[in-house]
Every structure is written in structure tokens, then in C-alpha cells.
Amino acid sequence: xxxxxxxxxxxCAEGRAANLPCNHSTISGNEYVxxxxxxxxxxxQYIIHGxxxxxxxxxxxxxITEDRKSSTLILPHATLRDTAVYYCIVTSYGNxxxxxxxxxxxxxx
Amino acid sequence: xxxxxxxxSWVICKSGTSVKIECRSLxxxxxxxxxxxxxxxxxxxxMATSNEGSKATYxxxxxxxxxxxNHASLTLSTLTVTSAHPEDSSFxxxxxxxxxGRDNEQFFGPGTRLTVL
Numbered sequence: 001x002x003x004x005x006x007x008x009x010x011x012c013a014e015g016r017a018a019n020l021p022c023n024h025s026t027i028s029g030n031e032y033v034x035x036x037x038x039x040x041x042x043x044x045q046y047i048i049h050g051x052x053x054x055x056x057x058x059x060x061x062x063x064i065t066e067d068r069k070s071s072t073l074i075l076p077h078a079t080l081r082d083t084a085v086y087y088c089i090v091t092s093y094g095n096x097x098x099x100x101x102x103x104x105x106x107x108x109x
Numbered sequence: 110x111x112x113x114x115x116x117x118s119w120v121i122c123k124s125g126t127s128v129k130i131e132c133r134s135l136x137x138x139x140x141x142x143x144x145x146x147x148x149x150x151x152x153x154x155x156m157a158t159s160n161e162g163s164k165a166t167y168x169x170x171x172x173x174x175x176x177x178x179n180h181a182s183l184t185l186s187t188l189t190v191t192s193a194h195p196e197d198s199s200f201x202x203x204x205x206x207x208x209x210g211r212d213n214e215q216f217f218g219p220g221t222r223l224t225v226l
Contacts, residue, residue, distance in 0.1 A: 036217075038153075041200070041220070041222075042219055042220065043113070043115075043202045043204075043217035043218050043219045043220045044153065044202070044204075044217045045217070046214055046215070046216060046217075049214070087152075096143065096155055096158060097143070097155070097204075097215060098155060099145075099152045099153040099154075099155075100152060101152055102152060
């Protein structure tokens with residue numbers, strides 16, 4: 001699986017958009033980009049995933065660059081409840097998820 | 110939909126005893142389930158992949174005789190920590206991949222906190 005690089009932490013003001021970057025320069029053609037988050041002492045929560053096209057759901061938007069070497073998770077209107085560790089994972093279909101260190105997002109009022 | 114439960118949510122046991130943790134997919138069938146372990150301030154570490162009706166596949170460094178996994182049905186996988194010791198104290202999390210799911214989504218349980226005295 002391709003390795004991902006994320007900033008260790010980010011701060012965001014409540015109500016503003018949170019943009020979380022992820023680099024995956026060694027991604028291969030059949031690998032998806034997945035985003036999960038983990039709120040303290042809970043199991044991870046699925047957010048969104050994509051292959052090459054941008055994706056949007058009720059939680060977030062995922063923007064993947066044309067060369068697929070990086071992506072950005074966008075939480076359009078961050079709330080205090082969005083404070084969590086966000087994990088960007090790249091893996092092919094049917095393969096296991098390997099979690100890195102992730103980004104600690106702190107949403108502040 | 111896509112709810113995964115774990116039982117118990119927390120357990121305290123004496124050193125040398127065995128502890129069983131259950132992972133259930135409540136509203137979907139899961140041919141494949143996964144078991145993770147997470148130590149404080151660390152990321153999730155995959156322990157093993159559990160496939161219904163067959164033996165689990167363990168990650169390198171995980172003792173299969175210590176962490177027994179059984180996946181007897183499409184909605185239930187169990188992890189038994191045998192002869193638990195204080196160093197086994199950790200947060201154990203399972204996930205389930207829907208049999209009929211698209212792509213590679215996995216849904217996670219709330220976790221089980223094990224404390225071995």
C-alpha cells in the first residue's frame with residue numbers, strides 16, 4: 001500500500017471550513033483514498049473515500065489532485081464535535097486498512 | 110445502518126485469566142472482520158484479519174496462540190486474549206467489511222478497553 005503523509009496537527013475556528021491535506025505520491029492506479037476519523041476513546045468513523053474523482057457526502061468533500069499524488073478532506077463548517085484524529089489511508093480494493101499517525105484536528109470556538 | 114457493536118465495552122481482569130471480546134455487525138453481514146489494538150496516544154495497529162468459516166490471518170509479531178480469533182458466523186467474530194498479562198492492557202477495536210459493500214468500506218465498533226491487573 002502507498003504511504004501517506006499528514007501534518008501532525010491543525011487548528012480550525014468553529015464554523016469555518018477545515019481543510020486537511022494528505023500526500024500519497026506513490027499511489028498506484030488501483031488504490032483508493034479513504035478518510036476515517038477517531039474521536040477520543042471511540043472506534044474510528046468512516047468519512048469518505050474516492051479513486052480519482054472528487055467526492056462529496058453529508059459529512060465532507062474529498063478533493064483528489066489530477067495526478068492523484070495528494071488529496072484534501074474538507075469539512076465545510078467545522079463544529080467542536082469535529083475535534084478528532086483524522087486518518088488518510090491509501091489501499092486497493094479488498095485490502096486491509098493500515099493506519100498511520102493521522103492529523104489531530106482541534107476545532108476552537 | 111452499518112452498526113458494529115462490541116461487548117464488553119470495558120473489562121478488568123487478573124493476570125493469567127482469559128478474556129473474550131465479541132464483535133457483532135448488527136444490520137449487515139460481514140465475511141471479513143478485522144481486529145486492531147491501540148495503546149495510549151498511538152495509532153491503531155492491525156492484529157489480524159478474520160474470515161468467516163476459515164482461520165484468521167495474523168499480522169507479523171502477533172501471537173496467534175495468545176490472541177484466539179473465531180469468526181463462526183457472518184455477523185460475529187470473537188477475540189480471546191489468553192493468559193492475559195498487564196502488557197496486554199489496551200484498547201481493542203474491531204471492524205467489519207460488509208459482504209455486499211461497495212469498494213472497501215469498513216465499519217468500526219466502539220472498542221473494548223482491557224485492563225489486566
